[in-house]
Amino acid sequence: MSDTTQSGPVLxxxxxxxxxxxxxxxxxxxxxxxxxxxxxxxxILLTFILPIADMLFRSVENRIVSxxxxxxxxxxxxxxxxxxxxxxxxxxxxxxxxxxxxAEAKEHTKLGTRLNYEQTGISSLFRSSGRKxxxxxxxxxxxxxxxxxxxxKDEALWFxxxxxxxxxxxxxxxxxxxxxxxxxxxxxxxxxxIGFVPGAEFSDLFPRTAMxxxxxxxxxxxxxxxxxxxxxxxETVFVAFAQEVQVPGGAEKLAAYTGPGAAELTAAAEALxxxxxxSFKASFLDxxxxxxxxxxxxTIQTYSPTxxxxxxxxxxxxxxxxxxxxxxxxxxxxxxxxxxRTMFMSLVITGSCIVLGYPVAWILANxxxxxxxxxxxxxxxxxxxxxxxxxxxxKVMLQQQGVINDVLVWLxxxxxxxxxxxxxxxxxxxxxxxxxxxxxxxxxxxxxxxTINPTYLRAAKSLGATNWxxxxxxxxxxxxxxxxxxxxxxxILSIGYYITPEIVGGTKGVFISNxxxxxxxxxxxxxxxxxxxxxxLAVVLLLYWAYDKIVGIDNVKLG
Amino acid sequence: MxxxxxxxxxxxxxxxxxxxxGALFGLxxxxxxxxxxxxxxxxxxxxGAMGFVFTGLIAQAKPVRWATVVVFxxxxxxxxxxxxxxxGALFGLxAGWFIFWLATSSYRKHxxxxxxxxxxxxxxxxxxxxxxxxVFLITPILVVMPLSFNxxxxxxxxxxxLRFDPAGYSxxxxxxxxxxxxxxxxxxxxxxxxxxxxxxxxxxxxxxAIGLSQPHVPFRRAIMAVLISPMIVPLIISAAxxxxxxxxxxxxxxYLGVVxxxxxxxxxxxxxxxxxTLVGFDHSLTRAAANMGAGPITTFFRVQMPLILPGVISxxxxxxxxxxxxxxxxxxxxxxxxxxxxxQMFIGLREQISPTILAVATIxxxxxxxxxxxxxxxxxxxxxxxxxxxx
Numbered sequence: 001m002s003d004t005t006q007s008g009p010v011l012x013x014x015x016x017x018x019x020x021x022x023x024x025x026x027x028x029x030x031x032x033x034x035x036x037x038x039x040x041x042x043x044i045l046l047t048f049i050l051p052i053a054d055m056l057f058r059s060v061e062n063r064i065v066s067x068x069x070x071x072x073x074x075x076x077x078x079x080x081x082x083x084x085x086x087x088x089x090x091x092x093x094x095x096x097x098x099x100x101x102x103a104e105a106k107e108h109t110k111l112g113t114r115l116n117y118e119q120t121g122i123s124s125l126f127r128s129s130g131r132k133x134x135x136x137x138x139x140x141x142x143x144x145x146x147x148x149x150x151x152x153k154d155e156a157l158w159f160x161x162x163x164x165x166x167x168x169x170x171x172x173x174x175x176x177x178x179x180x181x182x183x184x185x186x187x188x189x190x191x192x193x194i195g196f197v198p199g200a201e202f203s204d205l206f207p208r209t210a211m212x213x214x215x216x217x218x219x220x221x222x223x224x225x226x227x228x229x230x231x232x233x234x235e236t237v238f239v240a241f242a243q244e245v246q247v248p249g250g251a252e253k254l255a256a257y258t259g260p261g262a263a264e265l266t267a268a269a270e271a272l273x274x275x276x277x278x279s280f281k282a283s284f285l286d287x288x289x290x291x292x293x294x295x296x297x298x299t300i301q302t303y304s305p306t307x308x309x310x311x312x313x314x315x316x317x318x319x320x321x322x323x324x325x326x327x328x329x330x331x332x333x334x335x336x337x338x339x340x341r342t343m344f345m346s347l348v349i350t351g352s353c354i355v356l357g358y359p360v361a362w363i364l365a366n367x368x369x370x371x372x373x374x375x376x377x378x379x380x381x382x383x384x385x386x387x388x389x390x391x392x393x394x395k396v397m398l399q400q401q402g403v404i405n406d407v408l409v410w411l412x413x414x415x416x417x418x419x420x421x422x423x424x425x426x427x428x429x430x431x432x433x434x435x436x437x438x439x440x441x442x443x444x445x446x447x448x449x450x451t452i453n454p455t456y457l458r459a460a461k462s463l464g465a466t467n468w469x470x471x472x473x474x475x476x477x478x479x480x481x482x483x484x485x486x487x488x489x490x491x492i493l494s495i496g497y498y499i500t501p502e503i504v505g506g507t508k509g510v511f512i513s514n515x516x517x518x519x520x521x522x523x524x525x526x527x528x529x530x531x532x533x534x535x536x537l538a539v540v541l542l543l544y545w546a547y548d549k550i551v552g553i554d555n556v557k558l559g
Numbered sequence: 560m561x562x563x564x565x566x567x568x569x570x571x572x573x574x575x576x577x578x579x580x581g582a583l584f585g586l587x588x589x590x591x592x593x594x595x596x597x598x599x600x601x602x603x604x605x606x607g608a609m610g611f612v613f614t615g616l617i618a619q620a621k622p623v624r625w626a627t628v629v630v631f632x633x634x635x636x637x638x639x640x641x642x643x644x645x646x647g648a649l650f651g652l653x654a655g656w657f658i659f660w661l662a663t664s665s666y667r668k669h670x671x672x673x674x675x676x677x678x679x680x681x682x683x684x685x686x687x688x689x690x691x692x693x694v695f696l697i698t699p700i701l702v703v704m705p706l707s708f709n710x711x712x713x714x715x716x717x718x719x720x721l722r723f724d725p726a727g728y729s730x731x732x733x734x735x736x737x738x739x740x741x742x743x744x745x746x747x748x749x750x751x752x753x754x755x756x757x758x759x760x761x762x763x764x765x766x767x768a769i770g771l772s773q774p775h776v777p778f779r780r781a782i783m784a785v786l787i788s789p790m791i792v793p794l795i796i797s798a799a800x801x802x803x804x805x806x807x808x809x810x811x812x813x814y815l816g817v818v819x820x821x822x823x824x825x826x827x828x829x830x831x832x833x834x835x836t837l838v839g840f841d842h843s844l845t846r847a848a849a850n851m852g853a854g855p856i857t858t859f860f861r862v863q864m865p866l867i868l869p870g871v872i873s874x875x876x877x878x879x880x881x882x883x884x885x886x887x888x889x890x891x892x893x894x895x896x897x898x899x900x901x902x903q904m905f906i907g908l909r910e911q912i913s914p915t916i917l918a919v920a921t922i923x924x925x926x927x928x929x930x931x932x933x934x935x936x937x938x939x940x941x942x943x944x945x946x947x948x949x950x
Contacts, residue, residue: 029775036770037782040763040826047823048789051800058803356692363689377931378693384927384934385700386884388904389920393699395908396706396917401715403702412590435699467678496793498887503908513795520799520891530803533796544791548784 052537059530062308065300067184068111069098073304081298082322092280092291093243096136097208100236101215103130105186105223117525118310118319119299125290136283137239139275144238148267158237159229161261162213164199171203171210178214186223194221196228205253206244212236239278245269246277298322311531335515335532342512345430346494352434353441353490354483361445361482366454383439391500394432398423398504424506432504433494440493441486444551448482485551492543496536512536563672565664567617573662574610580657581606584650606654613655614662624655641723700924707732707917714914732918742915745903752814752889752899753882756821760878763822764829765871769863771830772837783830790827794887797824802891812894820892821885825878832877836870836941869941873934880930 009017066073071094079087102108112126145153152158163170175197179190196217203210216237217228224231244250245265254262254269284291302320303310310320317333318325327333360379364372382390397403400419408414422428452475460470498513505514512532519529581602589598609627616623628651635647660666670679710729711717719727736742767786771779789797801820802811810816840863848858864871886901893902900919907916 026775029773030777033770033773033776036773037767037776040767040786041782043759043763044786044789044823044826047801047819048797049785051804052792052796053800054804054807055796055800356695359685359689360692360696363686375693378697380931380935381928382696382700384880384931386880386901386920386923386927388884388886388901388908389703389923390699392904392908392916392920393703396714397699397702399714401713403716406715410591411587412593412595435695438696467681492791492793496795498793498795499905503905513793516795516799517887520802526803529799533799536793537796540791540793540796544784544788547791548780 055530056534056537058527059311059534060307060309061527062303062310063184063306064111064114065303066306068102068107069095069300070181070184072098072300076297076301076304079297079301081294081301084294086281086292086294087297089279089281091297092284095284096133096280097212097215097236097240099126099130100133100234101182101219102185103133104219104234105182107185113524114527115299115303117314117528118303119295121290122296122299125288125296129284129287129291132287134235135287136280137235137242137278140242140272140278141235141238143271143275144242144268147271148264151261151264152238152268153232155232156229157261157264158213158233159196161259161265162198162202162210162217163196164201165260169200170197171200172197174198174203174207174210175214178211178218182215182218182222188222190218190222192222194218194228196221199259201259202257205257206241208244209237209240212240241265241268242272242275243278246272246275311527312535314528315531315535335512338510338512338515339535341426342495345426345433345509345511346491348430349433349437349494350441350487350491352430353438354487356434357438357441357445357486358479358483361442361449364442364446365449365452379439379442382435383443387436387499390436391432391503394428394435394500394504395423398428398431423504424509426505426509428504428506429501429509429511432500433497436500437490437493440489444485444489445479445482448485449479452478481551485547488543488547488550492540492547496540562669563667565667568614568662568664570611570614573614573658574607576661577610577654577658578603578607581654606658609654610658610661613658617659617662620659620663624652624659627651627655642721645723703917703920704924707914707921709914709917712914714917732913732915735913735915736918736922739915741898742900742903742919745898745900748897749883749900752817752821752897753879755818756825756882757875757879759818759822760825760829761871761875764826764874764878765833765867768830768833768837769867772834772840774842786830787827789824794824794885798888798891801888805892811892812896814897817889817893817897820888821882822878824885824888825881828877828881829871829874832874833867833870836867840866866944867941869937869944873937876930876934880927 009019012018012021014021072091075091075094076087079091099108102111108126108130109123112123115126116123182188183190194217196214198210198214213233216231216234220226220228220231245254245268251269254266257265290296308320309325313319313325314328315335317328317336319328320326364375364379367375395402399405400421400423402423404422405414405419409416409419414420422431456474456478457470460474461467465473495511496513497511498517501510502514502517505511513536516529516532516536519525519532581604582599583602585598585600585602585605586595587598588602589595592598613623628648631651631654632644632648635643635645635650638647666683667679670682674682705720706714706716708728708730709717709720710727710731717727721727770776771783776782797820801816805811805816805820810819844862844866845858848862849855853861883899884901886899886905889897889899889902890905893899900923904916904919907913
């Protein structure tokens with residue numbers, strides 16, 4: 001009688017409580033199911049979700065300005081863009097050193113292209129200035145090279161000066177900082193040992209010169225794969241030294257310097273005595289007077305941060321102005337129109353698919369099985385036929401010398417010299433896409449209508465409803481889920497269509513996706529393409545979510 | 560089987576309805592020949608008279624219909640040669656059938672007795688509307704086929720073709736497709752990419768579908784949404800994302816990159832078809848197998864796999880056609896070395912218009928007919944296997 005008095009938990013055969021045992025079995029089942037799904041999930045994440053995430057990231061990413069002009073961005077931060085005056089000397093100074101390195105690495109044209117999306121003309125400004133940058137401080141460089149019998153033309157001497165000789169302490173902090181900067185600029189790996197460390201003494205006295213030489217050393221050793229001590233330093237090194245020695249207090253610093261090459265450097269400093277200190281601002285304005293243009297500087301300053309909303313503003317026809325977002329000039333506004341047109345045409349296509357698909361779905365659902373299956377082939381054949389086949393078929397049908405026009409002319413409905421223009425406009429896109437997407441409307445409608453019991457309709461009629469009332473009050477409400485499912489599917493598919501509008505749409509019948517493709521492959525404005533794509537994706541995902549709520553993803557049927 | 564007892568119609572009714580049909584045809588033919596009104600009158604009178612006479616000849620329906628076909632065909636031949644003969648014969652066939660259909664009230668036989676004349680008219684009117692929509696669906700595909708045999712380099716029907724002149728037809732576009740380096744390379748690339756992508760998506764997809772159809776799957780809905788998303792996200796966005804990302808990791812412009820991209824696009828189709836097959840799967844079968852001592856692997860290959868195989872194969876066919884048809888993603892992710900058939904067609908349509916495209920299109924339609932048939936047969940087999948009545 002012990003089992004009737006037992007009050008503890010129910011035990012399974014091996015003695016563990018049944019509850020725990022069941023929970024373990026359930027957990028095992030869950031784990032097994034997840035193990036089966038995991039490979040595909042990882043595959044999809046890597047090949048599909050990650051690329052989409054990358055695109056989303058690209059739509060706000062804007063590293064190029066701060067990577068290329070790392071120092072200028074910092075000095076420009078304090079510039080007051082509103083008062084209408086060009087920045088001060090310090091900004092031009094940073095610009096000179098930044099731009100020189102960028103031009104050596106050939107990165108300045110990329111930056112120019114990027115900023116040109118926001119302010120026309122910047123691209124050519126960067127390009128031409130990059131070429132003529134050697135002109136800045138030319139006299140100073142020449143004077144220094146001549147001084148002391150051309151001692152400073154010796155690349156080995158420079159190497160020794162900057163490193164501070166074999167015994168001098170090294171300034172690794174400077175080296176590491178420049179490594180990071182160069183890596184950001186070029187996207188290459190600069191972590192290799194280059195056999196060069198700037199000397200601590202020299203870099204304390206003349207930081208700018210040491211910095212310029214370190215850039216040169218890294219560039220030569222890593223990118224050109226040459227030996228640093230055997231190459232002529234860049235002009236920036238000379239200019240930096242001239243600048244640092246000519247500022248007040250520069251001469252005293254030089255006098256305090258005792259390291260290698262002190263005599264030669266003193267001779268060079270004496271040779272510089274006749275020359276005015278380098279004025280970067282004046283030199284840049286000499287190169288191109290557009291460097292004095294406040295608009296250009298404002299653009300650089302606006303797009304300095306690492307992340308920007310600029311691409312998104314651009315894709316809704318706005319831009320970053322002096323005080324926040326503002327509308328673009330009238331003649332540059334195209335995207336809102338394009339979004340509206342995409343929406344409108346997708347709606348028209350969805351509408352015509354409903355109008356054409358409903359009767360077909362109805363007749364398929366109400367015919368005897370055998371004839372319905374035969375007619376179903378007529379729906380499924382276009383569904384299975386290559387998209388390009390159908391698009392080329394519509395090109396054949398719709399063009400001015402095409403089949404439809406020929407028939408109309410033959411019937412005398414249209415004069416031969418007044419053939420209808422049905423292609424390369426919105427009409428062509430709508431007709432071709434309605435045809436292409438119609439099966440996607442018919443199939444869900446059909447599967448819903450199959451489940452509607454025909455006796456309801458008869459019951460309604462026997463209770464005195466007219467045909468129309470019986471249809472409208474009894475049949476139609478039951479078929480609405482099918483219409484909803486088909487419409488969302490067709491709308492989602494049509495809103496992102498690319499191929500068909502590209503071929504039959506001309507210029508008036510294209511969608512936003514054609515513009516995205518244009519920005520990826522022709523104008524190379526990837527950020528804008530990503531922003532436009534993100535907006536489109538947001539719309540589609542919203543509809544996808546609605547579809548999931550209304551129909552359920554599992555209920556999608558194919559054929 | 561007749562639902563409604565019917566009597567033959569009066570000559571007056573038949574004559575007036577067929578006169579209306581005749582007027583409609585006459586209007587078209589008349590406009591084509593210059594005078595719509597005259598055509599309308601002639602058509603109405605001709606078919607009206609025929610309707611009136613034929614009502615009395617119901618006993619000899621068959622010979623009368625043949626005679627009508629022959630007479631109209633001959634009139635066509637005299638008026639406009641070979642094409643008109645075909646049109647005339649078709650018209651004769653229609654007219655003969657239509658008049659007797661009216662005269663013997665066949666149209667009423669299969670409808671329920673309580674319908675009013677208006678409802679009968681709507682019944683047939685609705686079928687005509689549906690017929691027109693079916694024509695809209697299928698015509699573009701049918702039009703391409705004869706055009707691909709064009710002897711000229713045009714995208715239109717030449718007068719020779721309309722005259723059924725053998726000189727107007729040729730196989731030169733097919734020959735061009737089979738000999739042209741570019742097209743052959745494209746075909747080869749397509750055949751290299753699509754099967755690999757199919758294998759990948761079927762392999763991963765089937766496993767995952769089996770996992771998803773287990774009774775207890777955490778986050779089932781979310782996982783499903785992620786796995787179906789490649790079908791929903793616009794292709795241009797997938798293409799853009801893959802282009803950016805694959806060029807970061809060096810897969811852009813490689814065979815592997817295109818295969819991976821196409822496999823991702825094909826996976827939703829495999830998931831959908833295989834999950835659909837698994838819906839009716841009887842899990843006691845696997846338990847029975849385990850009970851008799853079969854391990855999980857034996858159970859899978861000997862019990863589960865044969866039952867879901869039709870779904871797996873049709874999913875594979877969907878994945879194959881997705882990759883074989885895909886152009887947007889390959890346009891961005893691929894490079895010239897991965898130029899596929901659709902890519903070549905796309906270029907052809909956008910730049911140099913060559914009817915070779917139509918020859919390729921016809922071949923592709925043939926392939927899709929084969930695939931469609933296979934999928935349909937598989938679907939029925941699968942339903943039979945699972946004990947559902949084949950529909």
